[in-house]
Amino acid sequence: MPHHPHTDPAIAPAPPGFTEDSWAAFARDGILVVEDALEPATAAALSDAVAAQAENNRGHIVGDDARFTALIDHPAHVGHVYDVYGEMLKLLRSEYVRRAPGGAVRNAWHFDGPRLLPFSAFARSAPLRIKVGYWLTPLPRPAMGNLVYVPGSHHWDHLPQYHTHEPHPQERRLIVRPGAMTLMWGGLWHRVDTNDSDVTRHNVFLEYGPSWLVTSDRLLADPQWAETLPREQRIIMRAYREQNQCVKPPSRDVPLFLPRPGEPVEAKQPYADHVPSALRKRPTWLERRIWA
Ligand SMILES: [Fe+2]
Numbered sequence: 001m002p003h004h005p006h007t008d009p010a011i012a013p014a015p016p017g018f019t020e021d022s023w024a025a026f027a028r029d030g031i032l033v034v035e036d037a038l039e040p041a042t043a044a045a046l047s048d049a050v051a052a053q054a055e056n057n058r059g060h061i062v063g064d065d066a067r068f069t070a071l072i073d074h075p076a077h078v079g080h081v082y083d084v085y086g087e088m089l090k091l092l093r094s095e096y097v098r099r100a101p102g103g104a105v106r107n108a109w110h111f112d113g114p115r116l117l118p119f120s121a122f123a124r125s126a127p128l129r130i131k132v133g134y135w136l137t138p139l140p141r142p143a144m145g146n147l148v149y150v151p152g153s154h155h156w157d158h159l160p161q162y163h164t165h166e167p168h169p170q171e172r173r174l175i176v177r178p179g180a181m182t183l184m185w186g187g188l189w190h191r192v193d194t195n196d197s198d199v200t201r202h203n204v205f206l207e208y209g210p211s212w213l214v215t216s217d218r219l220l221a222d223p224q225w226a227e228t229l230p231r232e233q234r235i236i237m238r239a240y241r242e243q244n245q246c247v248k249p250p251s252r253d254v255p256l257f258l259p260r261p262g263e264p265v266e267a268k269q270p271y272a273d274h275v276p277s278a279l280r281k282r283p284t285w286l287e288r289r290i291w292a
Pocket of ligand 1 (some may be wrong): 107110111112190
């Protein structure tokens, strides 16, 4: 029985993602800040989930608590990362962080990802990783364990202040309400502010990229657990026992989403009829935007 993915009622259109304006801001600044991305009750529930954990920081949290699991394909962000990584979208890392008042451990200037041969050596027009952050406690002022970053630094190979907490003349601090979302371009220089308040900062990070990039919080998500997830979450975890499926996804996992209303399907593609649907290139929103 041939599978007809475009008529399968279990497959939904992708949630909304970037607009022309939000992509332009993200590409310029290396960071996009979206206030009130989460409902207050969702942010509060996630903050409670972070508070309930034993350690101050841990990775691969999406299997630990249903409130974290729901973030794998949360509609506030999944459309954005789908716009960039399309049909090979993978969750590369999930993590929560608690930053207690007076905490001695805070990250000095760095950018995420490989340092010896950074992603920027290959990709400038699009990030190879995007880190989604949800900020779950109030950050109304500096010195609350805020994210400190240099807008537009995502293409800089070097920062004189690297590995220190020396201030940078263009640095900015993230000042947001609980429920805010940030998208960070892999490569943006950032560090963590002191926390001189009496509030423990809670946040979660979810890092995405194309499935052929290695995960950084696990070797492999538990395939049996992944099978219990809703279809989109299962696919995005890419719990493939056969590594090559991260390069060539199995046909049951294509497409991840249906095109949004008004988006082109495959009409203009130069494939002969015999080429299976799962083997056809599926241009991302970003590719179509670049080609347009
Ligand atoms: Fe970092």
